[in-house]
């Protein structure tokens with residue numbers, strides 16, 4: 001599987017990466033239900049990246065970590081993606097539980113970008129896996145791979 005490595009040396013560069021990623025999705029995946037898996041240590045920049053994407057989609061609400069609520073849904077003002085869903089799967093046991101919380105119908109909506117943290121806890125096919133690696137110098141590397149295309153369902 002092809003893995004792309006992107007060096008991130010500052011918050012500004014993380015921001016630029018988020019804008020770039022969204023632009024790619026708007027061009028190539030606008031007719032798909034996009035599901036992004038986002039992983040990395042505490043403090044790596046996961047929430048920051050979601051906030052950047054939210055801002056660029058025109059989300060007005062403040063985006064915070066969905067750790068305790070599991071799933072948050074935001075309305076956007078974007079031309080292609082009308083909703084952003086942020087899921088923290090840490091407390092979810094399986095994909096079945098994603099269905100139990102009603103996530104399936106949202107995730108499979110064509111005009112939606114879903115970003116899932118702690119995706120390894122559940123079994124779901126993602127459009128892209130994004131791993132943020134951070135080291136002691138606060139330099140980050142982002143590794144992105146795109147598994148075989150996502151199918152409907154969870």
Ligand SMILES: Nc1ncnc2c1ncn2[C@@H]1O[C@H](COP(=O)(O)OP(=O)(O)O)[C@@H](O)[C@H]1O
Pocket residue numbers: 008009010011014040041042043044045046047048049138140
């Ligand atoms: N590339 C970066 N360079 C410098 N600081 C960053 C970078 N990415 C994130 N940060 C900062 O690190 C802190 C933790 O980021 P956060 O997005 O909450 O991490 P996570 O959600 O992965 O735990 C925030 O204060 C954020 O501003």
Ligand SMILES: [Mg+2]
Pocket residue numbers: 046047048065
């Ligand atoms: Mg976070």
